[in-house]
Amino acid sequence: MEAFKLLSRGGAKFDKQRFQRDVSLFDPKSTHPENKKQSDGKTLPAELDFFKYSQNVGEKRKTSSKGKTEPKKRKLESASDDEDIQDLEESPKSAPGSSSSSTLPRQRVTTKGSNVPTRIENFGELKDRYNISSRLLDNLTQNGYIDPTGIQSYGVPILLESRDLAAISPTGTGKTLSYLLPMFAALGSPHPKTPVPGSLGVRALIIAPTRELSHQIYNECLKLAQGRKWRIVLFSKATANTLSDRDVRDKTDIIVSTPLRLVASLQSGGLELHNVRHLVLDEADRLLDSEFLSQVEEVVAACTHTSLQKAVFSATLPANAENIAMGMLRDPIRVVVGLKDTPLPLISQTLTYTADDASKLPAILTYFSHPYDPPVLVFTSTQPRASSLAGELVLNGIPNVDCLHAGMTDKERGDAIDRMRKGESWVMISTEVMARGMDFKGVRQVINYDFPTSVQSYVHRIGRTGRAGKEGKAVTFFTDQDAPFLKLIANVLLQSGSTVPDWILKLPKPSKIKRKLMGKVKRVEFINSARRIGRSDAIKKRDMIAGSKRRKEKAASLESSGAVKDDDSGDGGV
DNA sequence: AAAAAAC
Numbered sequence: 001m002e003a004f005k006l007l008s009r010g011g012a013k014f015d016k017q018r019f020q021r022d023v024s025l026f027d028p029k030s031t032h033p034e035n036k037k038q039s040d041g042k043t044l045p046a047e048l049d050f051f052k053y054s055q056n057v058g059e060k061r062k063t064s065s066k067g068k069t070e071p072k073k074r075k076l077e078s079a080s081d082d083e084d085i086q087d088l089e090e091s092p093k094s095a096p097g098s099s100s101s102s103t104l105p106r107q108r109v110t111t112k113g114s115n116v117p118t119r120i121e122n123f124g125e126l127k128d129r130y131n132i133s134s135r136l137l138d139n140l141t142q143n144g145y146i147d148p149t150g151i152q153s154y155g156v157p158i159l160l161e162s163r164d165l166a167a168i169s170p171t172g173t174g175k176t177l178s179y180l181l182p183m184f185a186a187l188g189s190p191h192p193k194t195p196v197p198g199s200l201g202v203r204a205l206i207i208a209p210t211r212e213l214s215h216q217i218y219n220e221c222l223k224l225a226q227g228r229k230w231r232i233v234l235f236s237k238a239t240a241n242t243l244s245d246r247d248v249r250d251k252t253d254i255i256v257s258t259p260l261r262l263v264a265s266l267q268s269g270g271l272e273l274h275n276v277r278h279l280v281l282d283e284a285d286r287l288l289d290s291e292f293l294s295q296v297e298e299v300v301a302a303c304t305h306t307s308l309q310k311a312v313f314s315a316t317l318p319a320n321a322e323n324i325a326m327g328m329l330r331d332p333i334r335v336v337v338g339l340k341d342t343p344l345p346l347i348s349q350t351l352t353y354t355a356d357d358a359s360k361l362p363a364i365l366t367y368f369s370h371p372y373d374p375p376v377l378v379f380t381s382t383q384p385r386a387s388s389l390a391g392e393l394v395l396n397g398i399p400n401v402d403c404l405h406a407g408m409t410d411k412e413r414g415d416a417i418d419r420m421r422k423g424e425s426w427v428m429i430s431t432e433v434m435a436r437g438m439d440f441k442g443v444r445q446v447i448n449y450d451f452p453t454s455v456q457s458y459v460h461r462i463g464r465t466g467r468a469g470k471e472g473k474a475v476t477f478f479t480d481q482d483a484p485f486l487k488l489i490a491n492v493l494l495q496s497g498s499t500v501p502d503w504i505l506k507l508p509k510p511s512k513i514k515r516k517l518m519g520k521v522k523r524v525e526f527i528n529s530a531r532r533i534g535r536s537d538a539i540k541k542r543d544m545i546a547g548s549k550r551r552k553e554k555a556a557s558l559e560s561s562g563a564v565k566d567d568d569s570g571d572g573g574v
Numbered sequence: 575a576a577a578a579a580a581c
Contacts, residue, residue, distance in 0.1 A: 210579065237581080260580035292580070381577065406579055432578050453576050485575085 085110050104173060104469040105346065109150050113333030117157040123148055130160045132185045135227055140181070143223045149174040150337040155311075156182050164329035165311040166284075166322070169337035170344050171463025172439070175313045176220050179206070179280045183254070186278060186309075190230045191251040200250040201275035207259055207299065208282045209292065211236070211410070212417055213437040217282065218256045230254065235261045237410075259287065259295040266302050276303040283436045284312035285321035285456060293324070300328060315463060316341045316456040343459050345497035347466035349474045351490065351504065356479050360449060361392055363477060368398050373444040373473075374426035377464050381450035383407040383431055389449060390429040400426035406433045435461045441468070448476035451485065458489050483507070 085108065109119075123140055126132040148156065151169035158165050159182035169175055183204050191203075208214045218234040225232060233239050235257030242248050249271070255262075265271035279300065281287050287296050300310075312325045317340060326332060343349065354363045364378070380386040383405040390403035402425035404416040419425045420440055428434070429449075435457060443465045452458040458476070465472025478486055487507045490500045 258580055264581055286579090291578085295580070383578080435578095453578095457577095 104149055105344075107150055107170070107338040109154055110336040111154060111333060112335075113163075114331060116154075116333055117161045117163070119153040120148055120157055121153065126156065126160070126181075126185070129157070130185060132160075136181070136184055136224065139224050139226050140177075142226070145174075145177060149178075151175055151335065152178045152181070154335045154337075155179065158333050158335070159183070159309070159311060160185060162186075162307070162309055164309060164332040166317070166325055166329060166332050166334045167311065167313045167337075168317050168335065168340050169313075169315060170342070171315045171460060172344065172467030173337060174468070175315075176217055176282070179282075179311055179313060180217075180220055180224055183278050183280070184224050184230075187230075187253055190228055190253055199275060201272055202249070202252045202255050203275055204254040204278040204280075205262075205273065205276050205299075205303065206254065206256045206280045206282060207262070207287060207296065208256070209258065209286045209436060210406075210433050211258055212413065212433065213282070214256045214258055215417075216437065216439060221254060221256065232256070235265075237261075259292055259299060262299045263295045266298065273299070273302040274304045277305055277307060277309060279303050279308060279310045281310075281312045281325075282314075284314045284325055285317050286314070286436060288312075288321045288324045316459050318456065339495060341455055341459055342492065343462055343474075343496040344466050346469070347462055347472040347474050347496070347498075349462060349476070349493045349496065349498040351476050351478055351486070351493065351500065354477045354479055356481075359479075360477055361389075364389075364393075364447065364449060365396055365398075367447065367475070368393070368427070374400070375420065375423065375440065375443055376427050376445045376447060377434065377440070377443050378427060378429045378447045378449050379435065379452070379461050380429060380431060381453070385450065386429045386431050393427060393429070398427055400424060401429065402427065403429045404434060405431040432457065432461075434464065438464060439467060440464065441470075443467075444470070444472055446472070446474045448474070451476065451478050451482040452489070453485075455488055455492055458492060 120126060120129070123137055123145070127134065127137060149169075150173065151167055152174050155165060155167050155169075155175075155178035159179060167175065167178060169178075187203055206214075206217055208217055215234060218232065221230075221232045231252050232254045233252050233256070235255050262271065266273070281296065286292065310329050312329070317325070326334075338344070352363065354360045378389070380389055386403055386405045387407075390401050393401045402416050402419055404413060404420075406413075408416070416425070416428070420428055423442060437460075446462050446465050448458070448461060452461055462472070462474035462476075465474060476489065478489075486504060490504045490507075493500050494505075
């Protein structure tokens with residue numbers, strides 16, 4: 001019954017209602033500035049503009065400012081599950097003395113589920129409430145964790161009370177610690193020297209989509225493990241062999257791994273997961289998308305312990321991924337910090353028009369000819385493009401350029417990460433492999449050299465900056481080809497408080513049919529819609545058309561040289 | 575919608 005309710009609220013209707021509530025929560029702020037007109041892209045409050053995502057929302061937008069005090073009423077109208085909205089708008093009292101640079105802005109927190117445990121105000125409470133060891137708390141403070149972030153203050157008690165959890169919290173807000181701390185607390189102590197029959201084998205498992213992220217999580221584990229003989233294994237080619245040694249395997253406390261590595265070990269019979277009590281999917285939506293799903297399901301199925309606790313974490317969780325996740329969890333609690341699929345406002349975002357692919361290199365060189373804050377993280381769409389861009393930048397005299405993608409060897413990847421961590425890389429060119437979870441503290445600027453292929457990708461990529469309360473800057477190049485998805489990303493900018501030129505907002509939202517026809521139609525669509533914009537944007541329009549001409553000429557020359565394959569050939573290969 | 579990543 002419970003599960004059914006949870007599953008049934010993934011639709012658009014539910015979301016719409018939920019965001020109407022969000023608006024009323026934000027409303028108090030909008031009392032002093034007069035009316036914010038939707039037509040004015042510059043002053044529109046980001047949170048209101050979310051409604052551009054859906055139609056028929058005009059009526060309810062101006063709900064009065066009483067919302068903040070009356071979440072309970074709305075609770076009843078939306079769903080019968082408990083839903084609670086906590087406004088954590090006030091700044092933390094302990095902040096003044098501590099390092100001013102890393103004060104994370106408080107964000108609204110929404111919880112949903114039965115009997116949600118009370119949040120903690122500080123880590124010290126954990127000692128009284130859950131009898132957490134002093135050593136573990138010491139390890140926290142020694143590693144610079146002073147005050148719990150939003151997701152930590154809610155997530156830690158939930159997990160400590162053995163509940164399943166779906167946690168959605170923006171990039172750089174401390175999700176890793178939210179699951180590691182309760183995990184260590186619940187495990188209590190490392191496997192005893194003389195194993196207890198019946199409790200042999202791995203007790204906790206953390207899955208992440210990339211090796212680099214697994215490694216980073218492993219490092220975080222080591223921080224919390226200081227002073228005790230926890231056996232924590234970063235699963236890789238090398239450790240797979242040692243773990244087939246029964247003696248080692250039986251005494252392992254925590255495994256951190258990518259999915260396929262686990263599947264391989266399960267299938268070879270070298271790994272058993274029947275004693276796993278805590279399972280975490282980090283970057284859950286990525287792990288639950290089509291390429292990873294069957295692998296993850298196999299691993300989950302192998303965790304057969306009756307008191308298995310499952311938790312999923314991400315900054316983004318599209319409806320389909322959420323449905324799958326909720327189906328896996330048992331009487332789950334869902335916690336959302338801030339707005340789902342939305343970057344932190346402290347990342348200032350801009351969209352930069354580069355007519356076509358050929359114009360991107362000059363554009364990025366121009367960017368680097370101005371002062372910039374290294375390290376800069378640059379994203380490309382493919383591995384070859386990452387390598388060649390790195391090469392081009394080196395040729396053009398940009399210092400300390402680095403490259404990282406999954407086509408490189410493990411050693412090359414590791415070395416690149418090391419240089420990044422040491423601050424030796426000033427410009428890091430990479431693919432989607434770096435988009436999620438990676439925490440390079442110094443990154444102040446992200447450049448999307450190639451347009452991201454989804455809102456989720458965008459949110460995660462730019463989330464490599466603006467972490468732990470620091471400010472960040474994100475620049476996204478777009479070409480004529482990217483037009484169909486430009487508005488999608490533009491709306492994300494608006495939601496998170498960045499400004500978008502009016503002419504982009506006036507672009508039509510591409511219909512599904514149009515997208516299908518994309519190959520040939522889209523450029524024309526874009527130019528046409530550009531024509532509809534006002535005279536004030538005449539220059540941009542001209543640029544776009546010029547860019548389009550260049551592209552056409554190039555395409556023609558390519559076509560005549562036989563380099564472009566014709567998809568109308570009708571041989572049915574696709 | 576489409577590439578990347580996982581061994």
